[in-house]
Amino acid sequence: MKERIRRVALVAGYPVLLTAALVTTALVSDGLAEGAAAGTNPALAAGIVLVPFTIILALLERAMPFTKRWAARSETVRVDLMHTAVSGVLVAPTVRAVLLALIVGTLAAPSSSLWPSEAPLMARAALAIVVADLGAYAGHRFMHATALGWRLHAVHHSASSLYVLAAARSHPFNAMLTLSLEGLPLILLGVSPEALALATAFKGANGLLQHANLDLRPGRLSWLVATSDVHRWHHSTNRDESNTNFGNATMLWDHVFGTFSLPARRPPVEVGIGGSPIPESYLAHLATPFTLHDREPDATGPKL
């Protein structure tokens, strides 16, 4: 019986956790809209949900780890908490608030809105996720294919173990670039705030799940969603393997541009940069755009 429950948890765990985060965000978003917080940034609902979601995943990592080798050291956790505070808590809401102000400005001019406002909320949220992910995909490819881009992105790949807080390990410049490229197409379309809230929750919750050290088997869901199964290959120390699966939230654009990869064997446990690693300190991470000189752009990887 215990083994059966474990097997159900392995297969159903990923979609159940992701759906739970989305449903909770929708409920919180409704509550905010009806209460005194009406008119606040719609991404606030996602932010409120992602804090307890992170704690739940951290607890689950202890119960069912993908590999015990990825148990995070306290030094790594300290650095990633700094990344969470700066890139997650400070930079992301600031960029989103600026984008939202632009969105409101766009909506104020109805003739400029291409957004299908009458469509069901789930369809609008799915459209927002797919459109935002195209911007994120383009930025991610740029950061792997050019020396300049790699200077911004190397910090994210410096993690030698994947666990829930590794999702936030991102240089602030990397975060600003990705968030802007995700948000700008949505502004041009005139996205509705409630769709933006759900899309933000999906990206945030999936980002935590895809980095979590959890033994989950999302199976065919990985053809659609950027799950841990596909994202671990992107973090491989082997550059042939890491030059795949650039989608942040979905695999759609990887299918379109031929970078999708889901080998039948178990994803790698050797993750990171290899060679001369980036020092494990937040200040060293902040300095990488100016100090990183020792890796050439991916000459063998897919071209832009």
Ligand SMILES: [Zn+2]
């Ligand atoms: Zn990458």
